[in-house]
Amino acid sequence: MQRVSKATPSSERDRQLGQLVRERRKERGLTQAALAEHLGVSFQQIQKYERGVNALRVTHIDRLCRILGVEPLYFFPEYTAGLPRPAASYPEVCRAPS
Numbered sequence: 572m573q574r575v576s577k578a579t580p581s582s583e584r585d586r587q588l589g590q591l592v593r594e595r596r597k598e599r600g601l602t603q604a605a606l607a608e609h610l611g612v613s614f615q616q617i618q619k620y621e622r623g624v625n626a627l628r629v630t631h632i633d634r635l636c637r638i639l640g641v642e643p644l645y646f647f648p649e650y651t652a653g654l655p656r657p658a659a660s661y662p663e664v665c666r667a668p669s
Contacts, residue, residue, distance in 0.1 A: 586623030591646055593621040595639045609638045 596606050596617075603621070607614040610631060619625040627635070636643050644651045 582623070582626075585626045588627060588646055589621040589623040592617075592627075592635060592639075595641060595645070596621075599639055601639075606638065610634055 596603070601609075602614075603617040604614040607617045610617070611634075612631075616625065620627055620631075632643065632646060635641075636645070639645075
C-alpha cells in the first residue's frame with residue numbers, strides 16, 4: 572500500500588496574496604522582521620506567507636491592512652476590477668524610520 576502525503580501544495584491564490592504582501596511591505600520600507608514584530612509572528616512566518624507556503628488567517632489580513640496602510644480589497648483585486656476606488660482608506664499604523 573502506497574503512503575499518501577497529507578501535506579497539500581500551496582494554492583496559487585496563497586502565492587498571489589503573499590506576493591502582494593511582499594510588494595507592499597517593500598514599498599513601505601519594512602523588513603520581514605519589522606512586519607513580523609508588528610503582526611506578532613516570527614519573521615519565518617512572514618517568509619512563509621510571502622512564498623504562499625502558509626495561508627494567511629483572516630485576522631492577520633485585517634492587521635496587515637492596518638500595518639501596510641491598505642484597504643482589505645487591496646489583497647483581492649479580482650473583486651475590485653472596474654469599480655471606483657473608495658474615498659476612505661485604512662489609516663497608516665507604522666512606517667519605516669526615515
